[in-house]
Amino acid sequence: MHIGIIEDHQLVRDSFKKLLELQADWEVIIEACNVDQAILAVALEQPDVFIVDISLNESQNGLTFLTYLNENFPEIKTIVASMHDYEPYVSNALRLGALGYVSKRSASEELIDSVKSVALGKRYISEDVNFALNTQSSALTILTNRELEALPLLAKGLNAKQIAQQLEIMPKTAHVHKANIYSKLNVTTSFELLKIAIDAGVIKLDELT
Template identity: 40%
Template sequence: MKIIIADDHAVVRSGFMHILNFQEDMEVVATAADGLEAYALVAKHRPDVILMDLSMPPGESGLIATGKIHEDFPKTKILILTMHDDEEYLFHVLRNGASGYVLKNAPDEELLSAIRTVHKGDTYIHPTMATSLVREFVKQDIDGPEDDPFKILTKREIEVLPLAAKGYGNKEIAEKLFISVKTVEAHKARIMEKLNLKNRPELIEYALRKKLLNF
């Protein structure tokens, strides 16, 4: 199977590449340092699986890239790599199109098993996180989607929100996302309205609470 590794740390990419290329059924065809590069490499190589780090500052996050890749290249299975043992992260990455979720400190055997599992079309979740996943789905079903940005906001609004919270100006956001300044202004206005936020400090607080910022 063809695999791409997306992680902002070169030593992590190198370590995973060594492990995977040692397997007879795996070949790392490319590595990426952020979400934008990951998307471009998936478009070029059309891999079977991509290992996607969630947090890749200062570039585009793995969470946003996961949604884009899942939408445009559904045949590529996305396995999330992260240090976050967090049920909210787990819930959002699966809803955003990931096929699995494995912690970076997991044993090599677990990583290899997870890759082969998602490659077959199944979902890989560590047993200790399965209970959290069920609990979160039940909670969402009871509480509703009102405070879930991945249901309230559009994909483009989710891209604009963290950039605005980090302090980028409208022109800078427009250049990063290849859209017009007026479009950025419109997205920001809808974000504030949908989330019932009054100012930028509230926007920053919301983005931090929902783990939409990478620092």
């Protein structure tokens, strides 16, 4: 099996390559540290599976490369190996064609299994990523429907009067929703609330720009 890796840390690339090539008939044929290098390399030879890091020290990240492969080489199976094991990173990667998603914290244990699975066209999400996603989702199940409506507005920094106007409720009620949300999610600052909202996919990063 031929494999490509795009990862900006050489030690991680070397570690992945060494691990993968312990498997019989597996060869890493592309090692790239940025999107431009990877695009040039894949134009010359196409691996069966490409392992992609999301966070690269460049203006273009791994999601850019996933988009490129999905549009130009859809036959190449892709796996994201990232420290970002939460939403919206996971859903964005899967939407852009990734069949696998593993956390770098468990990559050494699960990378081989993920490559075997996606090579057969099967989806593979590592156990710790699944756990993180389930934890994020379950945290919001304790909120009422009205509190779920108020959550993204609070996380974006709107005050009670502004929230009341958008939800067509009384400001006093908006204050009650805020107090309940902070208490149920065990947060004390809007920054903590914003992180939960982003991790759970309630707010996307481009909504904050």
